[in-house]
Amino acid sequence: MSDLTRTGSTAFYTDQYELTMVQAALESGAADRRSLFEVFGRSLPIGRRYGVVAGTGRILEMLRDFRFGDEELSFLSREQIVDSRTIDWLADYSFSGSIRGYAEGEIYFPGSPLMTIESTFAEGVILETLILSAMNYDSAVASAASRMAQAAGDRPCAEMGGRRTNEHAAVAAARAAVIGGFASTSNLAAGLRYGLRTIGTSAHSFTLLHDSEQEAFAAQLRSLGTDTTLLLDTYDVEEALATAIRLAGENLGGVRIDSGDLVEQASEVRAGLDRLGAHDTNITVTSDLDEYAIAALAASPVDSYGVGTRVVTGSGAPAAGLVYKLVARADESGAWTSVAKNSTGKPSRGGHKDALRLIDGAIAVEEAVGIPTLPGDLGDGRSLTVDLVVDGEIDESYIGADGVTKACARHDESLAELPRSARRMQDGEPAIPTVFYPK
């Protein structure tokens, strides 16, 4: 797995136009203009009350390896994608600018200035694709996971969707799901890389492999111990339950149901387990769950949820819709000019920004965004941005397992201060309004 931890180069996870823009900006002389890029979302996915920032730690990790090596440079030259002057510039590339942003795990709303990249134009523009890829996917998953974890309440959710998304995306999805409040993942690479708790016992194929369900259960119990979770729905759930407790005794760790009417089955299985004295045996359900299905099971005797497809595909919103825009540039004297596209239907707000979550009695009431600064009389608030990279120095504390731990804590705290309406499953407006100052 060493390649997963340190790839040779991340610089080619990039759209070609980032490099041709560098070439043309070197030509015009504007490549070195100080520039401020901003990542934000124009809106949340339809009906969502809040979004969750994720991907930040992975971006910082990949930024360390954002270098153009011989293989990349030869390709660019051979394919005549950019000229030799640009190739020389890329060969020397190392990001020397600064990045600030919402901490990973933070809640966000439409227009929240999630990340700003300040550097020369050329240094900043070529990070666009990589930063957006990581933030759009990871935030989509973390936002979906957060809603599911909220719906699950005290019951743990496990991420099991790796098989329903690209194999590398699966690792990022596991990490993002945990940041959004999931307890564990089935993905081994995510366990290795990010220290996430991994889980998993057996599938239907294991039961089908054996001459009888009893043989399969007995083998699993001998090999994995009584604490294992037995899968009940390969043949007949009621029979499987009886077999399971007969073999394991009343201390069986858990049972899993993966099909059928889960509300009905959970009650029947709980009754069956209790009748056999297995009062502490947990019930896990895992069939096509999303936040709505989880909410519908709230009154059922379920102990934990395994979520697959819907969490790794953002539960209907597979990309967070974040964009990376030039919002200001400086002239040679250092004076900044705010810039924004004058486009119909795609609002952008140019300029430097400052963001504060206004708090009234421990409850968030407004996302206040100052362009460029906020008035002093807004009341209590929490500053939302932190330094991620300062003059090319990456804050390593956001990377790896420690970064995930920090992000989980940030998410918990931010979620706790949201109004109750944020937890509603039905479609609605963002939980708090975003207000831009001056109004």
Place this chain on the structure above:
Amino acid sequence: MSDLTRTGSTAFYTDQYELTMVQAALESGAADRRSLFEVFGRSLPIGRRYGVVAGTGRILEMLRDFRFGDEELSFLSREQIVDSRTIDWLADYSFSGSIRGYAEGEIYFPGSPLMTIESTFAEGVILETLILSAMNYDSAVASAASRMAQAAGDRPCAEMGGRRTNEHAAVAAARAAVIGGFASTSNLAAGLRYGLRTIGTSAHSFTLLHDSEQEAFAAQLRSLGTDTTLLLDTYDVEEALATAIRLAGENLGGVRIDSGDLVEQASEVRAGLDRLGAHDTNITVTSDLDEYAIAALAASPVDSYGVGTRVVTGSGAPAAGLVYKLVARADESGAWTSVAKNSTGKPSRGGHKDALRLIDGAIAVEEAVGIPTLPGDLGDGRSLTVDLVVDGEIDESYIGADGVTKACARHDESLAELPRSARRMQDGEPAIPTVFYPK
């Protein structure tokens, strides 16, 4: 990019339960039973007429590197995920079985036996997650791309969605989109790895960076040549168009529109270009396109489409819904038993299968699946499965750039034999029925 071509190991893109099942099967003695796993989809995404198989070449590439190295084995040991006997078994792992399947690029329908993996149980079960990740994501993208390319007719589509999906998924998405009929991609890693044609010129940020649009256009033209594509909608499209032709002359390669009412704008821009004598200047549109938006532009004077979010997220179906099931196992004497889960709502058909696309007058009429064989009197048909791995020997011709070329050809041919109803955009039934024999 060397890490992209040859990762150290792909074995941890795996769910934990694959390995605990190996452990329990070693315990029961069933680990070495000959087993047949099958990949199939129970249904197509709602309303779709057909699906496109993709990911096969990537699976074979990753299978070469499916080895458990020191880092993986130490993790499994340290975290007590499996016992030492299983760790020894994993340390020696090398797939020695056989894989057959629909060739990459092939069209598929509900129940098509897309891939079969025949090996010992233990050797085959641990490939489940990786195979499904690649096939579910890549097939989702290729299936969406195919519909979009059909809607676009002779006009080329370019994949530009890397920023809307995980950065590694972006490379797979570019590849899958080209297999589905796209002409090119903005993704540089996909160009390097798979020999795809890459494209891209400039974004709004490039225009905003300069003191005027004229300065930006002039720099781009000087640097990238008259054949470049200028982006018109940063400020005012009409003014931008006049500036573009004034600077570039009537031989300007192309213009791009990225916002607004594309139908209206395309006509206005075409009229403007023609008025200025730029009859050969191409118009590319790139704003939130999907198959429906492309179809709606069929009568507009557009020359090419750039598609982002919707193609890399499968246009509403971000995972193809394929599953990997044990369908048969042999006992110690070598006699096979068909197996299938007896579950409500999730139909599986056990047993070996043979698949034929029945053709009547050059048009496909039925997906015929024999369990285990087909009757001899079904009429003309095309056999659908090819050898991908034989006794551990991987057919390398499906890997890399050559594999993509083959897959594109396969897709074109298979699409050409579908009935016209397959090209309909509105929701409907699969273009041909899947029939299982004996009936």
